Amino acid sequence: MQLAGKVALVSGGSRGIGAAVVRRFVAEGAYVVVADIDLAAAAAVAADTSPSGMARAVHLDVTRTEHWQAAVATLVANKGGVDILVNNAGIYQRTPLEDIDEADWDLVLAVNAKGPFLGAKAVMAAMRARGGGSIVNISSTAGIRASVATHYGASKGAVRLMTKSVALLGAKDRIRCNSVHPGPVETQMGYAALPEPIRDERLGRVPLGRFADPDEIANAVLFLASEESSFVTGTELIVDGGATIA
Helix, strand or coil, X not given: CXXXXXXXXXXXXXXXXXXXXXXXXXXXXXXXXXEECCHHHHHHHHHHHCCCCCEEEEECCCCCHHHHHHHHHHHHXXXXXXXXXXXXXXXXXXXXXXXXXHHHHHHHHHHHHHHHHHHHHHHHHHHHHCCCXXXXXXXXXXXXXXXXXXXXXXXXXXXXXXXXXXXXXXXXXXXXXXXXXXXXXXXXXXCCCCCHHHHHHHHCCXXXXXXXXXXXXXXXXXXXXXXXXXXXXXXXXXXXXXXXXX
16 A cells, blocks of 8 residues: 555546556545546446545646646645546647648647646645655657657657756755656557557567567656655656667
């Protein structure tokens, strides 16, 4: 029970990595808010994960300041604050540079980069009042090395460096901030729906010879969210089966 008594907010918690994080956090004793733009899907995850009420759903558009403020204010009023924030909500478009229009660029950057910025900003005061906290930003290996999806890579690279800035600024208040960089993961937004030829080609780039299960990413998030990583801040945890070193 590494998170017993902790209060966590997970954006994009209705599926994939986010849902896996919710399940793991609840299993480790946390009270978890499943925040998602799809409230019905978030409510289903909360109900399936924790019939005892240790998870609840809220509607959250991560690009809107007022949504973040409302979610955090509700947690402060009902649970006394926030200990953990997982900025997981994201959008992926595999579009060549010359085919990316301004609307697509703005959307991907808004969800993937502006969202974590607004989330971190929203929880700082609440975490400070609790004597500290942990922010875990889900980036990507595309935030470390070049990606053919220019806008996606730019957004995830922004998350990587923003994480380090937040870590630096939050350290005096014992607020840690780290990023997780998944490689290929068997999720709806990731590799589960790819055609077999593309899957096979991508699989050939992974030294461990398989794609990650969402639970394996959730394990990394748990480590950074818990006191097991109490002296870790501003770092990037790559979970990619060795793909970035191959």
